[in-house]
Amino acid sequence: MTSAGSPRHHELPPIFALATGAGRAAIAIMRISGVGSHAVLRQLVGDMPSPRRTSLRRLWRNAEEHDDHLDDAIVIWTPGPNSYTGEDSFELHLHAGPAIISAVADALVAAGARPAEPGEFTRRAFMHGRVDLTEAEGIADLIEAETEAQRRQALAQVDGALSGLYKGWAARLRAILAQQEALIDFPDEELPPEVEDALLSEIRALDRDISHHLTDGERGERIRRGLVFAIVGPPNAGKSSLLNLLSERDAAIVSPIAGTTRDTIEITTTLAGVKVTLVDTAGLRETSDPIEAEGVRRAMFHVEHSDCVIQMFPADQPLPRPIARALIVCNKTDLTPAPSTLEGVPVAGISVQTGAGIHSLRKKLEEKAVALTQGSGPPPLTRARHRAAAETAHECLEAALATDWPEIRGEELRQAMRAIGRLTGEIGVEDILDTIFGQFCIGK
Ligand SMILES: Nc1nc2c(ncn2[C@@H]2O[C@H](COP(=O)(O)OP(=O)(O)OP(=O)(O)O)[C@@H](O)[C@H]2O)c(=O)[nH]1
Ligand SMILES: [K+]
Numbered sequence: 001m002t003s004a005g006s007p008r009h010h011e012l013p014p015i016f017a018l019a020t021g022a023g024r025a026a027i028a029i030m031r032i033s034g035v036g037s038h039a040v041l042r043q044l045v046g047d048m049p050s051p052r053r054t055s056l057r058r059l060w061r062n063a064e065e066h067d068d069h070l071d072d073a074i075v076i077w078t079p080g081p082n083s084y085t086g087e088d089s090f091e092l093h094l095h096a097g098p099a100i101i102s103a104v105a106d107a108l109v110a111a112g113a114r115p116a117e118p119g120e121f122t123r124r125a126f127m128h129g130r131v132d133l134t135e136a137e138g139i140a141d142l143i144e145a146e147t148e149a150q151r152r153q154a155l156a157q158v159d160g161a162l163s164g165l166y167k168g169w170a171a172r173l174r175a176i177l178a179q180q181e182a183l184i185d186f187p188d189e190e191l192p193p194e195v196e197d198a199l200l201s202e203i204r205a206l207d208r209d210i211s212h213h214l215t216d217g218e219r220g221e222r223i224r225r226g227l228v229f230a231i232v233g234p235p236n237a238g239k240s241s242l243l244n245l246l247s248e249r250d251a252a253i254v255s256p257i258a259g260t261t262r263d264t265i266e267i268t269t270t271l272a273g274v275k276v277t278l279v280d281t282a283g284l285r286e287t288s289d290p291i292e293a294e295g296v297r298r299a300m301f302h303v304e305h306s307d308c309v310i311q312m313f314p315a316d317q318p319l320p321r322p323i324a325r326a327l328i329v330c331n332k333t334d335l336t337p338a339p340s341t342l343e344g345v346p347v348a349g350i351s352v353q354t355g356a357g358i359h360s361l362r363k364k365l366e367e368k369a370v371a372l373t374q375g376s377g378p379p380p381l382t383r384a385r386h387r388a389a390a391e392t393a394h395e396c397l398e399a400a401l402a403t404d405w406p407e408i409r410g411e412e413l414r415q416a417m418r419a420i421g422r423l424t425g426e427i428g429v430e431d432i433l434d435t436i437f438g439q440f441c442i443g444k
């Protein structure tokens with residue numbers, strides 16, 4: 001992890017939280033951090049253990065008086081600033097019984113610590129300059145990661161990939177601003193035109209890089225939230241049958257009655273290491289049933305908004321018109337052979353019943369998932385918050401390029417600087433910290 005500028009000093013009282021999950025387990029890890037952690041630990045164990053070593057200690061409610069033996073625990077004392085939070089902190093590896101955990105929590109409160117809020121440890125790490133905001137967000141994503149693609153992306157972010165990118169922009173903008181300030185101080189007639197030309201071309205180059213980051217096809221955001229693949233088509237195409245097959249679950253009702261599926265059914269699965277939500281929809285047809293009509297309306301919504309449309313039709317029925325950009329699948333090839341194309345678009349023939357063509361369909365879906373999330377070049381944008389800030393910076397740079405007034409250009413550049421500073425959390429982020437860290441789990 002890179003540090004977000006010089007460490008800032010905050011005297012914050014000790015907090016504690018269970019770092020391990022609730023429920024039956026062999027060991028529960030309690031973490032304590034903050035000014036006064038030293039005194040808290042002394043109250044529980046008596047003699048202080050050596051820093052950064054595992055020591056087996058008897059835990060007491062009050063060690064000095066040998067009052068109330070709580071547990072025998074592994075203790076790790078980690079003085080600041082080289083700790084996760086940057087503060088004095090320690091861990092207790094307890095036997096994971098609920099009674100032990102609650103007795104130790106009581107003892108910690110008696111010794112002057114208080115339970116931590118969600119994300120409070122990482123928020124302190126941010127406040128002490130141990131991580132910047134994008135790295136902190138990466139930690140939250142890493143904990144949430146369910147797929148390989150999410151894990152890899154989050155880990156890169158924790159490792160400072162986005163931080164490095166955004167700090168690079170900030171450094172370039174700082175240099176541009178300095179030159180712009182110098183220009184403002186210069187009397188017009190003494191100003192060599194090359195100086196201003198050079199400045200403008202640097203603004204243009206930075207603007208190009210930010211725009212490039214913005215037009216990454218949302219692949220980073222897609223990896224984070226997962227892709228949506230919607231299965232649409234006429235009633236009885238076998239949409240629900242395919243959903244069940246691909247998700248290896250008996251999730252949707254299958255029947256020979258047309259109009260069986262009325263609501264959308266969403267199942268999350270993994271394709272080529274990417275999180276994908278498969279959506280089964282109501283069969284598309286004219287209907288006078290208001291509930292089915294609502295189902296059809298929702299299916300149409302997914303045709304518009306999903307990352308990939310799987311357009312399905314049965315081989316024994318009339319051919320449909322192809323939906324733009326859809327992956328076209330003809331089912332029930334056990335009854336009738338599938339056409340190889342539909343208005344020039346290739347058709348994947350399958351039979352959910354016999355399994356024919358399913359392997360190659362799965363391959364196509366995996367390729368689609370990879371194509372929608374993989375790219376080359378700098379790390380992708382991962383959050384709407386980053387997109388909003390980068391868009392603001394881009395707009396300000398465009399405005400700076402559009403004006404001939406040095407003072408106005410200077411102001412636009414400063415606005416762009418503020419937007420980029422908010423990305424890494426260097427400036428003006430107090431108002432968003434509660435939102436960002438509130439999304440963390442307690443204990444992180
Ligand atoms: N012969 C044959 N029948 C199939 C195949 N796949 C599904 N079916 C049958 O086709 C019928 C309709 O399947 P569903 O999966 O309910 O179709 P659907 O597209 O979800 O239908 P709606 O929800 O009504 O829109 C059921 O009786 C299935 O058993 C197949 O590959 N071959
Ligand atoms: K059906």
Ligand SMILES: [Mg+2]
Binds near residue numbers: 239240241254260281
């Ligand atoms: Mg169905």
